[in-house]
Amino acid sequence: MKRFDSLKVLRNVGTVTINSPESIMLARDKFASLLELAKNHVPIPETAMVEDPREAMTLTERWGEVVIKPLIGSLGLGSVKVSDPDIAYRVSKSILSVNQPVYVQKYVKKPDRDIRVFVVGDEVIGSIFRFSNGSWKTNVAQGAVAQMLTISSEIKEIGLKVVKAMKMDYAGIDVVEDTEDNSYKVLEVNASPLWHGFKTATGINPAKFIVKHLLEMIKK
Template sequence: MTTFAALVSGTGWHVADLLRAADDLDVKLHALPFAEVSAAVGGAASGRVSAGGVELDGVDGVVVRMMPPGSLEQVVFRMDALLRLSAVGVPVWNPPRAVEAAVDKYLTLSLIERRGLPIPATWAGQSAEQGLAAFEELGGDVVVKPLFGSEGRGIVRISDRELAWRCFHMLEHTASVLYLQRWIRHPGHDLRLFVLRGRVLGAMRRSAQGGEWRTNVAIGGRAEAWRPDPQAERLAVAAAAALGAEFAGVDLIEDLDRGGLVVLEVNAVPGWRALARVTGIDVAAALLDALRDAAR
């Protein structure tokens, strides 16, 4: 029997869905806390990477479901453990470098831009005064995002210079990175495409509701199934490939002022609850089945 491990942060709908899909596929799946990962170097157990009493270097594949919060040391060690597993031949999805790149919005867009893909004008830095200059260069209307973040949390739109001054100095004071994107005038919705091994498995359109401009389903956006056109598919697949992701949630948005689609973000640990609900696609089963094929 094929045996996989899913590294998780707590239990929830996605963990339950993976366990359900594993049972349907006759796959043994261990859901293991990422915070319990340990590794040995030297001695009889040298090279062994474990979590929750399971030797990860002995399973057929590992799914990174969620990276829990932690100190810099903890996060670096977790990534090191994933790299060790990859080095000894255990398929890790997503690969450590893809997870590392996707969690950092600046690095994500840097890699995507190098592939010649369209992205919003973006500035990142550490100085409030430099941020204010960038604010003006970006047209005085920007979206400020946490460098590390998801589900639309902590994102604000700023078009007032005094508010920008206050926000940027607060971020500088808390030793945060300032990450600014030019506000994109869009049709009131964005697009989420789920890419799996170089093809689009499914897609949805997310619309903002109740006067909210953010479209994320986690904060009240409305999702509906959407059939992507070839251009959107090519763009999503190329964005996932730029990060080296085996699967990814790629967010696109239409720029009404400049025309065409741009890549907003790539999530290498994407959720799929809304996508599965509106499309009827069994995303968890497709993911585990593809990993099983890769592990053979």
């Protein structure tokens, strides 16, 4: 909160911030950001936030397979895929024991990959596949392999819609291909995305685009 308030103070005295403090805070809160995306008709997986381990059990029984995540986290750390309601109960009880809510998301049946879309301003500068490497997780920081993906009109539309809904200057957006209904779904939005894998796969350096966008903001 101190850092959030510091950014607001800087902005209030005329300093240009990128992204805005409010957008960064919204993106950090996975559930709040998905609520905002749903409100703006961006496709997302079925998701719930509960404070009773029995409710996590019920969701696991209903959805068959779920991912229990930290409400605020990154790099895929702490995310657990569960299909056994009893395990969902134990994982949830552990999270609740340290006064954290339980964030439960229906697991999207997908190929062994996801898509990272990188948007700066009103431009989708590139996208990559992230292929899992012996794990269900597709984070490059956890060993996933990045491969350049040609941007389709549908991916571009989703990326721009997400950034507009979240009022962000730039973002890394995680998208999955849902094989059950042949659609795309947005898992989460990153306000401070890492880009080593993206740059290696595409040859595109997002920093150049971010600095250009920042300079344009300062001129305004």
